[in-house]
Amino acid sequence: MLLYSSNAPAGWNALPTAVKEKFYNIASKGDWSATEAYDHLVPDTLKDNPQEVVAWMDGDPSLDIPDRDVSRIISGENGGEYSVENTIMEDMSVNRARGAADMNDFEFDATVEQNAVDIDIIEAAYDGSTEAVTQVAEVATETAGQAALESLGDAIGFMAPPIILAMKAGRAFSNDPDEQAGAAMTVGTIASVSMFTPAAPLIGAGALLWSLWGLGTTAVKWLNSPAT
Numbered sequence: 001m002l003l004y005s006s007n008a009p010a011g012w013n014a015l016p017t018a019v020k021e022k023f024y025n026i027a028s029k030g031d032w033s034a035t036e037a038y039d040h041l042v043p044d045t046l047k048d049n050p051q052e053v054v055a056w057m058d059g060d061p062s063l064d065i066p067d068r069d070v071s072r073i074i075s076g077e078n079g080g081e082y083s084v085e086n087t088i089m090e091d092m093s094v095n096r097a098r099g100a101a102d103m104n105d106f107e108f109d110a111t112v113e114q115n116a117v118d119i120d121i122i123e124a125a126y127d128g129s130t131e132a133v134t135q136v137a138e139v140a141t142e143t144a145g146q147a148a149l150e151s152l153g154d155a156i157g158f159m160a161p162p163i164i165l166a167m168k169a170g171r172a173f174s175n176d177p178d179e180q181a182g183a184a185m186t187v188g189t190i191a192s193v194s195m196f197t198p199a200a201p202l203i204g205a206g207a208l209l210w211s212l213w214g215l216g217t218t219a220v221k222w223l224n225s226p227a228t
Helices: 016-026 034-041 050-058 094-097 105-147 154-173 177-194 200-224
Strands: 068-072 087-091
Touching: 016 034, 016 050, 034 087, 050 068, 050 105, 068 094, 087 094, 087 105, 094 105
Parallel strands: none
Antiparallel strands: 068 087
8 A cells, every 4th residue: 555655746745644635535435546636625725734635524613613524425325436526524414314315506605715714723723832843943943043043034033043942942842733722822831021131142042952952852763673
């Protein structure tokens, strides 16, 4: 079973194996591949984060996002197949209440509208708690490592250490995205305020050292990992 492909759609190779298995199971029901099913069923804006993919497919009660089924527009009872042309992600309870009937135009339009709302909710929730902080911090860390923070512009140089510390603290505190966000916000706020005090150089040095430690740990793990 192929789990990695250089020609795979965006985000596929970053998915954990357990999540990929969902799409292999879906693909086994029709004449399409797992990557084709993934590319069709997962909205493009959610493909940049495996957590968003899981929330989209399996629901997220904390966001009031329902579990979804791969719903056939023409039902299996009436010869409908699992394919790109005949499937749409739909609220599981709505799909199963329909039974063997085909999806009518009104139901299809309602599903499209509800999906659009849920996509925005998922994107905003996970971007706000993990992606935005992670992406900005990774850029700041790379720049800091190359120029030791000296070549950064005033704004970026001033903001980078609090962002880095916030990201690191969030990840160290918990694996839960919401708890990470809370810890990151607390540490980031304290560090940002402290940048206006004589403690600013210590904060900058701490952020840089923490980043370099993380890079060193990653390099050691990579060098010690068994060849595949």
